[in-house]
Amino acid sequence: MNLFYQNIPRHPFVVKFPDTQTLIERLYLAAILDAYTRIRAISGIVGLMENKIRNEVVRDFKFNNPIIKEYFQSKTIYLASENQANTASLEQRTDLEIHSGHHQHNFVIECKNLTHAENRYVQGRIKNGEYRHDGLEKFVDLTYAETDDEGAMLSFIVNGTPTLIVSTLNQKVQAFKPSSDCANLSLQKCVEWDLSFQSSHICTNGKVFRLYHLFYDLT
Amino acid sequence: MDLWILKKKPFREFYDIHVHRKDAQVTERDLEAYAQKFKSVFELMLAEHLTLCCEYKVSRQFGAFVCFRIVEKGSKVAAIKRSSIEDSTVFHAIKQTQLEDAYGSNRLNELPTRIYTSECFYLIKSHFFKDWTVRQAIADANEEVKTMIQETQALA
Numbered sequence: 252m253n254l255f256y257q258n259i260p261r262h263p264f265v266v267k268f269p270d271t272q273t274l275i276e277r278l279y280l281a282a283i284l285d286a287y288t289r290i291r292a293i294s295g296i297v298g299l300m301e302n303k304i305r306n307e308v309v310r311d312f313k314f315n316n317p318i319i320k321e322y323f324q325s326k327t328i329y330l331a332s333e334n335q336a337n338t339a340s341l342e343q344r345t346d347l348e349i350h351s352g353h354h355q356h357n358f359v360i361e362c363k364n365l366t367h368a369e370n371r372y373v374q375g376r377i378k379n380g381e382y383r384h385d386g387l388e389k390f391v392d393l394t395y396a397e398t399d400d401e402g403a404m405l406s407f408i409v410n411g412t413p414t415l416i417v418s419t420l421n422q423k424v425q426a427f428k429p430s431s432d433c434a435n436l437s438l439q440k441c442v443e444w445d446l447s448f449q450s451s452h453i454c455t456n457g458k459v460f461r462l463y464h465l466f467y468d469l470t
Numbered sequence: 471m472d473l474w475i476l477k478k479k480p481f482r483e484f485y486d487i488h489v490h491r492k493d494a495q496v497t498e499r500d501l502e503a504y505a506q507k508f509k510s511v512f513e514l515m516l517a518e519h520l521t522l523c524c525e526y527k528v529s530r531q532f533g534a535f536v537c538f539r540i541v542e543k544g545s546k547v548a549a550i551k552r553s554s555i556e557d558s559t560v561f562h563a564i565k566q567t568q569l570e571d572a573y574g575s576n577r578l579n580e581l582p583t584r585i586y587t588s589e590c591f592y593l594i595k596s597h598f599f600k601d602w603t604v605r606q607a608i609a610d611a612n613e614e615v616k617t618m619i620q621e622t623q624a625l626a
Contacts, residue, residue, distance in 0.1 A: 253586050253617070254587065255590065256586075257588075257621075258589075259520065259540050264517050265520070265618065266515055266516065266618065266619060267515055267516060267517050325514065325608050326608065352616075353515060353619055
């Protein structure tokens with residue numbers, strides 16, 4: 252027994268993020284929302300492709316984000332963007348992955364550019380005679396996050412009416428392989444962000460997977 | 471530009487270790503910078519009601535050491551200061567652990583050592599600059615966070 256750590260005052264915890272939900276909500280999601288005003292202020296951001304906007308988010312996380320940048324710079328938590336991600340398929344690679352070794356926790360974030368409540372947010376489509384998985388379906392069919400229990404989708408709304416897009420997508424998401432508490436979660440925001448909701452789904456291996464859906468209004 | 475600034479620090483430190491300050495002894499200024507970085511990294515994972523206080527010293531007897539205490543925020547304890555702890559106190563702490571090992575091997579190794587008492591923990595290393603760099607502080611602090619989590623079983 253280490254006497255030193257036994258004597259630390261607990262109120263009630265010694266560590267800042269005592270469980271993965273706290274880690275996700277108070278660090279990861281808070282950092283995503285903190286980045287919003289800086290991303291939105293980038294000149295010409297609305298005309299950029301999805302990957303370029305995602306790269307701006309990565310840059311913000313690593314260098315400008317007061318909530319999370321120190322964690323990455325001190326290698327307490329690791330960030331991998333698409334070209335560094337190690338997944339089963341080289342064509343289906345996660346947009347962002349945040350890994351906390353201390354929590355033994357991995358968090359995948361899928362990014363999407365949206366101009367309306369597109370079906371590809373939820374599932375794939377047939378392209379050149381071949382079905383291509385897309386959107387949250389990648390979490391449910393275990394293309395992404397096979398060993399994780401939570402993930403997020405971060406969408407960049409570059410056209411249309413954001414509140415309408417979010418509410419329409421919320422309905423579509425709730426209908427896609429929902430778990431028993433999906434309806435309750437659909438009413439919950441992510442860290443009180445207006446353009447957000449939550450969902451949970453039953454994956455192909457039977458596990459329940461919780462998803463945080465966040466939207467940047469870049470219109 | 472941000473990326474370049476971030477990469478420049480490890481390059482400069484590598485150059486210092488291998489060229490500019492090769493085999494140089496650590497200074498109190500180095501120890502203060504080390505303690506500052508260790509504190510900032512460790513506190514990334516420490517609960518918000520707590521803070522880490524550090525004392526540092528270049529010992530005349532055995533390398534250099536830093537001593538850390540975890541206290542409640544608002545306690546009247548200096549965050550980082552030169553230590554007034556006597557060498558004999560640290561030596562006694564070392565004796566409790568290292569000398570017991572030395573009886574078996576008949577050899578007293580000069581290795582980086584972490585010693586925990588009920589009040590504080592010591593990190594004791596050589597008096598060379600290479601052991602007390604800012605990069606080393608980051609690695610040591612992450613290692614200590616791991617120990618804290620294991621010892622307190624703090625994660626649900």
